[in-house]
Amino acid sequence: MRRKQLWIVIAGLILLNCLTLIFFLAKVKEVSGTAFSEEVVASVGKSDITRQQWLNELEARYGKDVLKDMIDQKVIKEMADKYHIEVSEKDVEREYRILQTTYSSPSENKKTSERKWKEHIRNSLLQEEILTRDVKVSKKEMQAYFEKNKELFSIPDTYHVSHIIVKSSNEAENAIKELEQGSSFSVLAMERSIEEFSANVGGDIGFLIEGEERYPSEYIQVAKKLKEGAWSDPIQVEQGFAIVKLEEKIKGKTYNYDEVKQQIRREIALEQMKTSASATTFWEEAKVEWFYGKTSAN
Template identity: 80%
Template sequence: MRRKQLWIVIAALIFINCLTIAFFLSKMNEVTGSGFNEEVVATVGKSNISRQEWLNELESRYGKDVLKDMIDQKVIKEMAAKYKIKVSNEDVEREYRILQTTYSSPSENKKTTEKKWKEHIRNSLLQEEILTRDVKVSEKEMQAYYEANKELFNIPAAYHLSHIIVKSSEEAEKAMKELSQGSSFSALAMERSIEEFSANEGGDIGYLMEGEERYPSEYLQAAKKLKEGTWSDPIKVELGFAIVKLEGKMKGEKYSFKDVKQQIRREIALEQMKTSASTTTFWEEAKVDWFYGNKDAN
């Protein structure tokens, strides 16, 4: 289960990166003419780098992976339609809820990000259903798996936090005063926080749950007492003093066997399969013909 969640995170990140790269590559097909090809995108001394040179390099480095990913997504949809396979919105929402607390990308547009996550999760679940459609898993096996792994289906409450860290109590009090006078928490974090990674994101540190060790336990203790949109008094931490803001909260969920039965079936079935779980298994059936040749599909 945890392995699967990690795989989804990694795959989703790759997917989003591929979409970004594909956007740049698509420009070659959208615009024609030497003016576009020779447009300068960078200068180094007396040398130039043209847009066409840049796009050619992108295609050379990432073109094959982007194209393969695009083909895989279409193959999944084709096979799902052929075998009349669907996944429920409840399954997608559950995986997305878990994913939200595992990976946070505050710098991206939230609605766009959510749409991309859910699209990829649905495709991933469809892929698993297609690959395991002929694998038989008994009710007894699934029930035993659930009983042995109940803690994996009991998701604790998660708190979406931002923070500002400054070196001294005096600086913390000054920041508190500015916040009380209406200063933006994110702007103040970018300007004052000495924790560079989160400062670049306006102080956003994503979701924290019980048992995590990324940040001091005092963060969660403070978060539980806060209302959404409010911040804590200064907290003594290793780097100095932190002010923690509660951006939002997701309540805990305890999933029943019925809720996760299909998920468990997929997990057991994938473990039982002797071949690797890959969409390229269906390329021939889907009649894929691509620029790089089917012998290079893997």
């Protein structure tokens, strides 16, 4: 349950960061003159929507949430410095791998995506450490939790896969020839694949594990035999013929008690506190003042 909540929080933070980037980059450009703010970003018949109107709407809809997120991140950093709290790279990497293989989604820019996810995971773990810093949890409780929930600390072999689906075997063979001649798999997926959702992101369908039900079982069997960066021969599927590419393989791992005991301590402590993990708890201590009030986050 905690891991699902963590993923939801992180996904929300990444969305807010994207909105922040759009909004504030535009605001910076706006100060260069009125021409920018009057730029037309859309038109419907004889009616125009200017960039300034768009920005005003963004601020009205998301401005408070974006600002709160920015404040929360600074509050977490300040409190972590104040109480000399850190989280290890191993903890961040473990959470990233577990989240990635459990709640994966396609990414157009893997390096940027990974950096953002790890940044938000670090902030989330710091927040939990700060909140639970004074909560005492016995070793016996932690070991019992580990024995009862071992499956939570195990990652199966996981395969990051892209695919191209075309209607006929002839189209599939032609696509293979183009790939062999140096064509980009992602570009070809966008141009040729009839599976629109994945085609829009270059054929990327995220990470798959054994027993995956969203896609044909043949995908995993094929992925196991491929080297990273290689693609398969055409596979007959319900929609036609698929070409599967292995982007990355994550080797399965089972974490032992010593590797996850700090995570377990946080989870038990948060349950005992019966409180949500929120940086707003420390707003008053951090002396937050903002556009919407002094320290209230509501």
